[in-house]
Amino acid sequence: MNPFAYKTTSLAIRTLSNFVKARVNLHGTENIPEGAKIFVVNHFTRLETFLVPYYLDNLLKQPIWSLASAEFFGGALGRFLESLGAVSTEDPHRDRLIVKSLLTNEASWVIFPEGRMVKNKKIVEKGRYIVSYAGGKHPPHTGAAHLALRTEFYRQRFLWLSQQASSEIERLRPLFSLEAPLEVNSMGTFIVPVNLTYYPLRAKLNVLNKFAKWLVEDLPEMLTEELMTEGSMLTAGVDIDIRFGAPIEIAPYLQTRAIARDIRNPETFGFDDPLPCLHCMRKAALKIMQRYMQAIYDMTTINHDHIFASLFKHTPSNRIRLDNLRRRAFLAIHKGSTQPQLHVHSSLESNQNHLLIDDRFGKLSDFLSIAAETGVAGREGPFIVLDRSKLRTIFDFNRARVDNPVAVMANEVEPLKELQRMISRLCWQPGLLLRRQLADHFKKKAEQEFEEDYRQYYIPNESKPKHIGRPVLIRGRSRKIGIVLCHGYMAAPAEVRTLAEYLGRKGYWVYLPRLKGHGTSPEDLAGRSYKEWICSVEEGYLVIRNLCRHVVVGGFSTGAALALELASRIEDLAGVFAIATPLRLQDAASRLAPVVDTWNRLMHRVRWEDAKKEFVVNNPENTDINYLRNPIAGVRELERLMDMLEPRLGDVKMPALVVQSKEDPVVNPKGSERIFNLLGSVDKQYMAFNYKRHGILLGEGSQRVHRVIGEFIAQLLLKNTVPVQVPALQAGKEA
Secondary structure, eight states: OOOHHHHHHHHHHHHHHTOOOEEEEEEEEGOOOSSSSEEEOOOOSSHHHHHHHHHHHHHHSSSSEEEEEEGGGGGHHHHHHHHEEEEEETTTTTHHHHHHHHTSOOEEEEETTTTOOTTTOEEEEEEEEEEEEEEEOOOOOOOHHHHHHHHHHHHHHHHHHHHHHHHHHHHHHTTOOOOOOOOSSSSSSEEEEEEEEEEEEEOOOOOOHHHHHHOOOOOHHHHHHHHHHHHHHHHHHHHHEEEEOEESSGGGGGSSSSHHHHHHOOOOOOSSOOTTHHHHHHHHHHHHHHHHHHHHHHHEEOOOHHHHHHHHHHOOEEEEHHHHHHHHHHHHHHHHOOTOOOOEEHHHHHHOOHHHHTTTOOHHHHHHHHHTTSSSSSETTTTEEOOHHHHHHHOOOOGGHHHHHHHHHHTTTTTTTHHHHHHHHHHHHHHHHHHHHHHHHHHHHHHHHHHHHHHHHHOOSSSHHHHHSSEEEEEOOSSEEEEEOOOTHHHHOGGGHHHHHHHHTTTEEEEEOTTTTTSSSSHHHTTTTHHHHHHHHHHHHHHTTTTTTTEEEETHHHHHHHHHHHTTTTOOOOOEEEEEEOBOOOHHHHHHHHHHHHHHHHHHHOOGGGOOOEEEOOOOOTTTTSSSSEEEEHHHHHHHHHHHHGGGGGGSSSEEEEEEEESSSSHHHHHHHHHHOOOOOOOEEEEEEEOOOOOTSSSSTTHHHHHHHHHHHHHHHHHHHSSOOOOOOOOOOOO
């Protein structure tokens, strides 16, 4: 290998990496051992042949050479790979070069056990690892295992011969270009499984295609496909998760009588001579290969596309209700992310409510558009209709990533047996059971979070009793309409419980979520953001959405603003009501907040923490419910919520009711009038009460407010129970 060429090529790759949009995430680097190392890597694109050596070079500060398929070693690409330290699988000196460099720890090696790119990611058939390619099928290669065994064999043989002062060691030294026996690595030999997962996998025409077509008039189809797939990864942006598994120590596989006898054989034998222990070595190589293949594919980084594609694959029917697809995807991600043996993409580690609510990150809609473009699935009203033949058909190997990416996505996670079993079970569960699971999940989650927060932030003589802050579900008599009712800032579910009980007596299901940071102590609220309050309301909505046919969302004060925010994103709400909604605050704390916030940042900068003022006194109307200290940070979050809400009010299209006290000392009534005018609803009502307080849901005259809200919901119930003509289903049950 030419060290200068290696370094300059590495520099070229580093420069190239600054221009491409791929984001590489390394996991498990602590698993990389000392000693001789062969990294065995799954092979999906040509990118791995230089990406993996480049990142390993940065990690280990050691030359990384790779064994690559002979088909890559033609023309400029071959010269490029050779300069980077790649060796052709057909190089006659291949094995001795690899063993020698491992014995001396001169370099570590990257080997692709599939032997070629597996473009369709089909690696398992009938429970066995089988590599598919354009020319047929074959089992994964045991070459990496054989090389590791031979390295460890000669390492132990050199150490034994050096102790025996044998002349055989002098014969072996020039065979491996050793200056002295001490050059042999004293540490063991290891195979390190490595998995590369790309997300998202999207093949499309890109600038590299156009450039190549400008250079070559008639591009070969295989090159066109590779430029579409791998070019998109580089130019459009892709996450590449490189995961290192636990190292496989080779020495234990040599602990058989036959192998030990050959290691300690004082007789002379050549590097390529057949040894008596050859049969044992082959058996050991097969065991090692099975072990590293399983380790490689067990480390696949599961992403949204894997989940959706697997749901398509396991669905027993050709028709899937879109809502049930969303539910199954959410449950699969929730269950999968709690299994320690599964590895998930970073996008699955965050809150997945968006899958059930508005798909605001486009995870499902993007996948469905790919499925539609390739003819795998299409929309028919509330259903997804599958063409199952497209999931089973064997496509042209070199076109699989372009013509059938959904099948490729499903194939990639096929080796993950636990994931497959779990998804299969979900696909056979009816919609009613899915809804019940989700309602229970979000209800229990809210209760557990309250218990944990209360325990963590409880302040004696200040925190209210648990029944004040605990989320509440009031069971109704009919599931036609359910209500999500949100409390206000510095309050708790108890603030709106009287209204909830009134609605419950009318037969409605009502859920009272607890906004994060509330019902515990002001210190808890001081550390929360308005986005966490939005999440609390979303999860309250998901409780009722999975219990009732239609949902009305409403709230008081900040809870009203959060109800409107949700209504701006969810089109199928039956209605929304907002009571004393803030658009601009007019209490002293809100006017003081910017000044105090600036002061606190200044004190933090000069490290005078004791001078910071983080709370102001609060004098609430309901001292048995509300906090008596108002965190300045909380007021700032409230203002951010209002700033974010105002431009979205036009997106609220469903029937709406706005209720306001004319002389509210906290919320400027002009703000609620502005909210009403900005709402995009055609059917909207404004109701003003001649009260001089903010908390109009409790105390004198509150029954009038309850009655207005009850009448509004009764009107919604009438509108949503008009019979709707539903088209008859085609043959085959929906899933």
